[in-house]
Amino acid sequence: MDRTGFEILAEKLEKNGIDVEWVLRELDQLLVEVPSWGFSKSGTRFFSFEQKGDARDFFERVDDCEQVLKYTGKGGQICMHIPWDQCDYKAAREYVEEKGMTFGTLNTNMFQDNDFRLGTLANSDKKIRKKTVDTLNHCIDVAHTVGAKSLNVWTIDGSDIPGQNDYRMRRKWMLESLKEGYDHAVSCGVQYNIEYKLFEPSSYHMDIPDWGTALYYASRLGEQAKVTVDLGHHAFGVNVAQIVSLLIDEQRLGAFHLNDNVCADDDLIPGTINPLRLFAIENEIVAGICEKETESSARSVLQGLDISFYIEPKVEAMILSVVNLQTAYAKALLVNRKKLQQLQLDNDILGANQCLMQAYHTDVSLLLEEWRNRHGIQGDPYTNYIHSEYFADRKKRG
Numbered sequence: 001m002d003r004t005g006f007e008i009l010a011e012k013l014e015k016n017g018i019d020v021e022w023v024l025r026e027l028d029q030l031l032v033e034v035p036s037w038g039f040s041k042s043g044t045r046f047f048s049f050e051q052k053g054d055a056r057d058f059f060e061r062v063d064d065c066e067q068v069l070k071y072t073g074k075g076g077q078i079c080m081h082i083p084w085d086q087c088d089y090k091a092a093r094e095y096v097e098e099k100g101m102t103f104g105t106l107n108t109n110m111f112q113d114n115d116f117r118l119g120t121l122a123n124s125d126k127k128i129r130k131k132t133v134d135t136l137n138h139c140i141d142v143a144h145t146v147g148a149k150s151l152n153v154w155t156i157d158g159s160d161i162p163g164q165n166d167y168r169m170r171r172k173w174m175l176e177s178l179k180e181g182y183d184h185a186v187s188c189g190v191q192y193n194i195e196y197k198l199f200e201p202s203s204y205h206m207d208i209p210d211w212g213t214a215l216y217y218a219s220r221l222g223e224q225a226k227v228t229v230d231l232g233h234h235a236f237g238v239n240v241a242q243i244v245s246l247l248i249d250e251q252r253l254g255a256f257h258l259n260d261n262v263c264a265d266d267d268l269i270p271g272t273i274n275p276l277r278l279f280a281i282e283n284e285i286v287a288g289i290c291e292k293e294t295e296s297s298a299r300s301v302l303q304g305l306d307i308s309f310y311i312e313p314k315v316e317a318m319i320l321s322v323v324n325l326q327t328a329y330a331k332a333l334l335v336n337r338k339k340l341q342q343l344q345l346d347n348d349i350l351g352a353n354q355c356l357m358q359a360y361h362t363d364v365s366l367l368l369e370e371w372r373n374r375h376g377i378q379g380d381p382y383t384n385y386i387h388s389e390y391f392a393d394r395k396k397r398g
């Protein structure tokens with residue numbers, strides 16, 4: 001009998017020292033969190049274009065997310081967003097669980113309120129800080145109600161011109177407020193992830209601009225506080241893979257917000273602009289998994305997507321996002337680590353690069369197809385979805 005394309009690939013990989021069954025098992029473990037907000041109308045500060053069929057509430061977002069799971073085999077964890085997903089939370093939990101899905105990280109935004117014009121957790125006004133902490137604690141209660149294991153805290157706090165704010169005072173207020181939320185999160189068994197961002201909405205300074213500051217707060221709070229790395233939140237040229245490796249070593253990498261970008265925080269499909277960067281990041285996760293000391297911290301990293309598609313069709317773009325992430329992860333699993341380590345120790349610069357790039361350049365589509373087949377999914381996720389009944393029906397939404 002003729003050998004299948006997968007069998008030929010597997011033989012080639014085994015010859016290069018890769019245990020293909022191990023790779024397939026590791027693909028099982030990849031945990032992808034899908035953002036509810038990726039299925040709804042979204043845009044820039046100038047305008048949001050409406051597309052027929054955009055999800056109108058949390059329940060429709062769950063329906064859309066279920067399609068991603070159905071066609072890719074991943075994405076059964078949906079991330080809720082407050083205030084965008086305000087609803088009957090008990091009903092939401094039942095709805096998600098009935099579909100065999102779970103709740104991923106609960107995300108918070110505290111900016112859609114005039115009171116937050118000059119900041120939230122680090123606002124100079126004690127009353128506003130209290131209001132923010134109350135909002136944060138409410139989100140933690142919601143996380144508890146729906147069964148979400150972690151909370152993502154991202155704040156808008158910052159300033160726009162020199163002299164506007166006192167950094168020291170704001171650091172003190174930020175720490176105090178974060179601590180109140182942290183204590184409540186710990187009492188509810190909810191992990192606390194702090195997300196940093198270099199810019200936006202403020203342009204002169206942000207109170208949590210980078211991984212170092214986020215790690216500073218996390219360390220001051222306690223073990224349950226971790227850092228969220230959003231790929232769109234750095235200065236140009238920053239090596240995100242290096243940040244990831246350090247945070248894994250420190251047991252402080254809580255989650256990713258995966259996306260891609262050209263100019264800034266563009267929230268594009270991961271791997272469409274810079275697939276090598278995505279691969280390099282996933283490579284650090286796999287490297288962490290392969291070491292005894294870091295295995296559990298690397299395994300527990302939540303591979304969340306944070307994408308707000310501007311003009312792309314939503315479910316299709318989310319399916320491609322998941323497939324791109326699986327692709328990068330599968331390639332990272334194909335790195336011959338022993339060989340790479342030896343080449344690095346030998347200071348064989350180009351040899352080490354070739355070893356890494358050999359994995360990157362491997363076409364893993366047949367490997368992913370085999371993985372999907374073993375999970376009862378036949379064919380290409382994107383093509384299958386656009387030929388589905390759901391795809392046609394979705395356009396009929398009001």
Ligand code: PSV
Pocket residue numbers: 107108109154195197230257265306
């Ligand atoms: C901010 O840019 C951010 O990355 C935060 O994670 C928010 O929660 C998300 O985008 C959606 O606004």
Ligand code: MN
Pocket residue numbers: 195230257306
């Ligand atoms: Mn984000």
Ligand code: MN
Pocket residue numbers: 230232233265306
């Ligand atoms: Mn962002």
